[in-house]
Amino acid sequence: MGTSLVGRIVAVSIRHSLIVLLATLAATAAALVYLAQNFAMTAETGQLISPKLEWRKRVIEFDKAFPQLLNLTMIVVDGATPELADDGAKRLASALQQRPDLFHNVRQPDGGRFFERNGLLLLSMDDVRSVTDALIKVQPLLSALAADPSLAGAMKMLNVTLLGVDAGDVKLKDIEPQLKALAGTFEKAVAGQPAYFSWRTLVTGDTPDLGDTRRLILVQPEMDYGQLQPGQGASDAIRALARSLNLDPAHGVTVRLTGQVPLADEEFASLADDAGLITGAMAAALIGILWLAVRSTRITIAIICTTVIGLIITAAIGLLAVGRFNLISVAFIPLFVGLGVDFSIQFSVRALAERLVRPSLEAALAATGTAIGKALALSAAAIGVGFFAFLPTSYLGVAELGTIAGLGMIVAFTLTIVLLPTVLTLLRAPQAGMKEVGFTMLAPVDDLVHRHRRAVLVVALVAAVAAAALLPLLRFDYNPLNMKSPRVESMATLHDMQYDRNWSIDAINILVPSLADAVPLARRLAELPEVSRVVSLNSFVPENQQEKLVLIGDAVDVVEPVLNVEPAQPATDAELQQRLGATAISLRQAAEHSPDAAAAAAARRLADVLDQLKAATPQVRTAAAAAVVTPLKIMLDQVRAELKARPISIETLPKELIGDWAAVDGRARLLVLPRDDHDDASLRRFAQAVQSVVPDATGWPITTAASGESVVHAFLQAGGYSFVAITLLLVVMLRRTRDVVLTMLPVMLSGLLTFATCAALDLPLNFTNIIALPLLFGIGVAFNIYFVLAWRAGETAMLQSSLMRAVVFSAMTTATAFGALWLSSHPGTASMGRLLMISLGWELLVTLLFRPALLAQPPVRTIAATA
Incomplete structure (x- = not known):
């Protein structure tokens, strides 16, 4: 060879x-x-697939119209109570806004001054009537709490209510939920466990759902594409700020990250x-x-x-x-x-x-x-x-x-x-x-x-x-989400978000020429059986405003005067002990005369724990006071803000909110949310249904x-x-x-x-x-x-x-x-x-x-x- x-x-x-x-x-x-x-x-x-493809052109066009929605980190703030969720999200958003070097913009899509002030107007007519009636009904309670927003003041308010029970004006059964809630909170405080109390739940009488105890913050972080985890620095900063604000499970708040940036970063992690x-x-x-x-x-x-x-x-x-x-x-x-x-x-x-x-x-x-x-x-x-x-x-x-x-x-x-x-x-x-x-x-x-x-x-x-x-x-x-580890925080949070009726990664975005064009198209899309609801800028201009404002005005006349009072001087620890003992006595007396066994048992349970609280150390009483007073002050501030609702029009909406739904060139955005369970088959049906009406729609179900x-x-x-x-x-x-x-x-x-x-x-x-x-x-x-x-x-x-x-x-x-x-x-x-x-x-x-x-x-x- x-x-x-x-x-x-x-x-x-x-x-x-x-x-x-x-x-x-x-x-x-x-x-x-x-x-x-x-x-x-x-x-x-975004650089992995050619921008010349038609669907990529639509994505690029939408991103240019609304660049603030690109590369978002979604901060999910869950509170043990609605008050803790509201307060935690508000404080964290404020801290993030002080870091423009890491975050291009920070906004609360379900919070902030506009929603605090006009939240009632955005509810249905029946819900507005229910809330305002409840506020008028609890006016005496609000009056007592606003005058003395402390644990001693809460005990004084309870004593006044018990006097009404003795006089026959109120039945002990009527306040049984409040007695149970207070007893459960104080029992945890005495046992040295984290204790939380919701005055908002007490006032409305409704059991809070996920929409009440969850708040979102959207941030657009600074990205370093030279790193395998471009947004990791910003995510670390968010977590550090949350820790510095005591936003952690030990204080009744959980802060988690999801969205485009954490999902990509944590995949590499x-x-x-x-x-x-x-x-x-x-x-x-x-x-x-x-x-x-x-x-x-x-x-x-x-x-x-x-x-x-x-x-x-x-x-x-x-x-x-x-x-x-x-x-x-x-x-x-x-x-x-x-x-x-x-x-x-x-x-x-x-x-x-x-x-x-x-x-x-x-x-x-x-x-x-x-x-x-x-x-x-x-x-x-x-x-x-x-x-x-x-x-x-x-x-x-x-x-x-x-x-x-x-x-x-x-x-x-x-x-x-x-x-x-x-x-x-x-x-x-x-x-x-x-x-x-x-x-x-x-x-x-x-x-x-x-x-x-x-x-x-x-x-x-x-x-x-x-x-x-x-x-x-x-x-x-x-x-692609099926290829990610379900154990990482971003994926676990995203799966959890699927059960939240207000938010969905599976929503579809549509660009329309103007706000006027958005109205008939939104109605047409809302009629599709695969669609749960359609959101546009017009969604933030509520219907029946005059009727709602009349109901809110009635509540203002009754409630607002008692809220705007100068709070009393805080009670000393000795005075607090005396108030706790006196309330325990009143509770037992009310229990003896109550024909309702369950209500009587609730009163005796609260009396027993108040005696334990009286005999405990000052530190325990301080913890119990914090569990009650912190949400109390938050609730009172929220009620004060809600009673300041004013008529809403497109022109009076916040600039940041308008920017999320109307592009600078006049085009408007529609957000279409799916109705069915978010499995692959239902999402394909949802995407096909929407595209049958609007072929150039975009969004996660379509782009995937x-x-x-x-x-x-x-x-x-x-x-x-x-x-x-x-x-x-x-x-x-x-x-x-x-x-x-x-x-x-x-x-x-x-x-x-x-x-x-x-x-x-x-x-x-x-x-x-x-x-x-x-x-x-x-x-x-x-x-x-x-x-x-x-x-x-x-x-x-x-x-x-x-x-x-x-x-x-x-x-x-x-x-x-x-x-x-x-x-x-x-x-x-x-x-x-x-x-x-x-x-x-x-x-x-x-x-x-x-x-x-x-x-x-x-x-x-x-x-x-x-x-």
Whole structure:
């Protein structure tokens, strides 16, 4: 056999090994310097898909009209009582507004001065009547509390009420809820537990729901797209401010973050949680199986060094080519490692086989280059062409990945035939004396496959047909939220928000030419059965204002005078103890004369705890007072504000509120909320229903489906380009149609079996695991090229050959190393690990059975594998 071009390159490399090594180290150092000086990383997901797509144009147009709604962090403030929620959100929003360096704007969509003053007008007519009647009814209570807003004042108010019970004006049963609420609060205070009390609930008589005890703050944080977590600094600042304001569970308030920014940031944090475990598993699997493949520590070291150096150089070249990495293009790392290690294993295992028959290490390495140089070159070219096929697609993130990975194949091939033999020479590996390189134990299987070739091919055909029949069941999970860890705060909060009738991430936005156009369109959309309600700027101009203002005016006449009084001087602790004791006596007296057993029991329960409170330390009484007085003052301020309601018009709405619903160019925004449960099927129906009325609508339910379709289309498009380009390359290089078919058939079979397995097990493709497909396709193409060229060179016992050893261990290395992703608690990453393991499992089965049967018949003529 003559020496091929690759063989000569290998020979020159090992002859000048020190020069090659020093030149490679110099290039690696230069690459590291370039990376250090020019590294750029964008985590902005909006840059991953082409802005030329119609749905992306609509998103961009909406973002330009309402830039303040872009990249939001939603702060969810939950209080143990409505008062604590209101006060916590108000204080936190005020603190955030003092940090313009971190937050471009801060607003309370359900709070602030406008809603504090006009909240009653925005209620229904029946609700306004109910609230104002309740305020008038409790006027005596409000009068007493406003005059003395303290625990002593609360006891005085209760004593006055008990006098009314004695006089027969009030029944003890009428105040049973208040007695129970006070008793429960004071019992917790005496026990040293957090204690909370709601005067608003006491006044209205309604049990607070989620809408009463939850408030939202929307902030637009400063983003640093050079970091993997661009909004992390702002999120940390929010949490620090909340802690400094005592907004924590110990004080009855929970502050959580969700929204676009925390969801993206915490996804990387959840990935980092398992990084140590996954990286360790990957490294152990990679090193362990590499050693099993070559049974040499020196060769293992040589392969690892070659791979690491190649990764560094590829990163630098890729950065030079595309300017910066994105969330998708960084996937070139596993792609390069998986395919680069395959090239190195192929070379090293063949070198082990050649060393058994060659007189020297140098001769064995040169012969290896001659023997498999063409296969490696053709594999690298085919895989590179496959990656470059992503360039014309609209999925820019994958297009950049294709550029970097394609260039990486050139680097991997070059280092395999230049650096790897150089390092093997310097380490004096492989050594002579190995008894076996191939798998002679598979000789019976080889013979069985040859004797039953037709049966194996028929089984493969049946499997292919069955797999094709299952393909319609294969689905793509369009919802990127399903790929995020449900354990992180942002996702847990988002799931919790689905039960909040007032807020939904699944809302749809619509741009209309003007506010006047919004009215009839809102009515039409509200009639859709899939729609719960439609919000626009007009929604903040209430109906029946005059009638509501009359009801509020009646309450003002009765209630406002008693609220605007000068509070009494605070009672001393001794006076408070005396008041507690006197109230306990009055409660027991009322209980004795009450015919209602439940009300009497509630009165005695409160009397008992008041006695305990009287006998407790001053600190305990202070805690009990705080539980009652803090919400009392908040409630009184809220009532004072509500009674100042004035007529509302578009012109009198706050500028910030107008800006959220009317663009500067006069266009208006409609927000459409879904009615059904927020599962994927109902959201698709909701989106289709809205788009049937307004085709250019946008929003989460629409963009998630559109982005999924764009991604699938991009991969189908790239797959088609790859198939055509690789086929043409093989036609040019192999020059026989039959050989091209024999090369591509196993790739198609393993792909069909992989997708059929996902369909049968209901393992959908998604935005994360679909990135593994180029790696799987590349490995399949490479393996088939190796076998077809070996077959053309006269190899017949495929399963016993050194090539089979290299292929099996290459597949095992990739499968176990990147299958370690399955260990991740991050659903998207774990799904990638599953897909890799399934695909490479089928690839091994195809390699052991179908491919040898396919190549069992000798070629028409033998062509030496030369390059």
